[in-house]
Amino acid sequence: MFATYLVVTLLASAANGLAATANFIGHHYPKSQADKLSVPRSWMRPLGALLAAGALGLLAGFAVPVLGMLAAAGLVLYFLGALCAHLRVHDYQLGPWAVFFCLPVAALAVNLARHDPGWPGLA
Template sequence: MFTAYLIVAIVTIVLNAGAAIADFVYAPFVLENSAAVDVPRSWIVPLGLAKAAGAAGLTLGLVGVPYLGAAAATGLVLFYIGAVVAHVRARVFGNMIVPGGLLALAAVVLVLDLAQAR
């Protein structure tokens, strides 16, 4: 089970860190997606900080701070629920696979993390 947790956690860390970097540099696709779901440009960096914090927390969870890893996974689950809700509210379904996929990854990391804590 640890191997599955390790793989999913690393993939989730890499994807969230990459998404945070894209937010920090105002990548064109970030600006397009945020405009499509009515997220103000002023929120992009703070949302990137949340993604970066989630990636950092998951990383610390992997290196021996288990409660922080679970907290980070919980935060990412909540974050991506909000992202999916924003897409549904704006009726933007074409690119919802990204927040939906990241939500699924964060949820799997959380479940595997909690399963290991037993």
């Protein structure tokens, strides 16, 4: 169980950390997505900060499990907001969104399975 927890959490953290970096440096992809979704480019750095906080929170969850759970839950909410932005402008190309959404969902699931003694056989 620990190996799954480790791999999923590191993968989710790395993906969101790279997305945050792309927002911070002004990479073309987040800019084009912002334009397509009618999100002001001035929001790129604050959105990147949220992604970076989530990525760091997932890593902090190795030391303090509740931080990892909260970070994963926060990223799930972040990507639900992104889904709303896509649907608002009738953009149904949701492949990249689905990958980024499923990673924190999986991280939250394995974190809960690893640390919640209420789940029989999983603690």
